Amino acid sequence: MIYKNLRTLPKVTQLDIMESGDLNLLCSAGEEVPMEELIAIWVSIQEEFNNRYNKQKSSKVFNLYREIEYLEKKYTIIKCAVDALEFDVHEELIELLQGYGYKLRKEFYIEDLKRIERESEAIVIKINRFVDQLPKPKQESEQSDFSIIETMGTYSTILGYDFDFYSISVEKFHALEIQIKNKVAAIHKNNTKNSK
Incomplete structure (x- = not known):
C-alpha cells in the first residue's frame, strides 16, 4: 500500500517523514517504489497539507x-x-x-x-x-512521536472516546483538532459565565 493523500496517511507517519526525510515510509514494508514517484506523491501531499492547514515550515524542510x-x-x-x-x-x-x-x-x-x-x-x-x-535532531526524550502521541491522548480524554493513535489519518487528526478547539472554547465560555 502507498499512502497518497491526507485521508490515508497516518499523522504519526507524516511527522516521521518530515523529521527523517525518509520517503520510503509512504509505502508498505518491502514494497519497492521508485524515488521519483515517492517524491511526486510527497510533494502532492505537502501541497494539500499546506493548502488546508497552512504549515509552511514542513514544506521548507522537505524542499531542503x-x-x-x-x-x-x-x-x-x-x-x-x-x-x-x-x-x-x-x-x-x-x-x-x-x-x-x-x-x-x-x-x-x-x-x-x-x-x-x-x-x-x-x-x-x-x-x-x-x-x-535543517532542524537539529531532537534528543530521544524530545522526539515528536512522544509529543504527538501525548497530544492524541489528551484529545482522546477531552473528547471522551479512544482512537488508534498510530493509524489516525492526517485529515482526521486535524478534524479532531477543530473539535477540541471548539469544545475547549465552549468550556472556557461556560466557566466564564459561571464565575460571574
Whole structure:
C-alpha cells in the first residue's frame, strides 16, 4: 500500500517523514517504489497539507531534503563520469558533463577533468549549507512521536472516546483538532459565565 493523500496517511507517519526525510515510509514494508514517484506523491501531499492547514515550515524542510538529495546525486554522477573519462573517452559522458555546465576540451582533456573534479567539490559545500539549515535532531526524550502521541491522548480524554493513535489519518487528526478547539472554547465560555 502507498499512502497518497491526507485521508490515508497516518499523522504519526507524516511527522516521521518530515523529521527523517525518509520517503520510503509512504509505502508498505518491502514494497519497492521508485524515488521519483515517492517524491511526486510527497510533494502532492505537502501541497494539500499546506493548502488546508497552512504549515509552511514542513514544506521548507522537505524542499531542503529534496535539494540535498538532488545535489548528492549530481555530485556522484559527476565524480563517476570524471573517473570513467580518465580511463577512456566517452562522448555521452562528455555531453553529460557539458549538460552540467562544465567545459571539456580535447586539447586540455586531463587538465579539464581535474578542474571539473575540483569544481564539483563546491557541490559538497552547498550540500553542507543546506544540511545546516535543517532542524537539529531532537534528543530521544524530545522526539515528536512522544509529543504527538501525548497530544492524541489528551484529545482522546477531552473528547471522551479512544482512537488508534498510530493509524489516525492526517485529515482526521486535524478534524479532531477543530473539535477540541471548539469544545475547549465552549468550556472556557461556560466557566466564564459561571464565575460571574
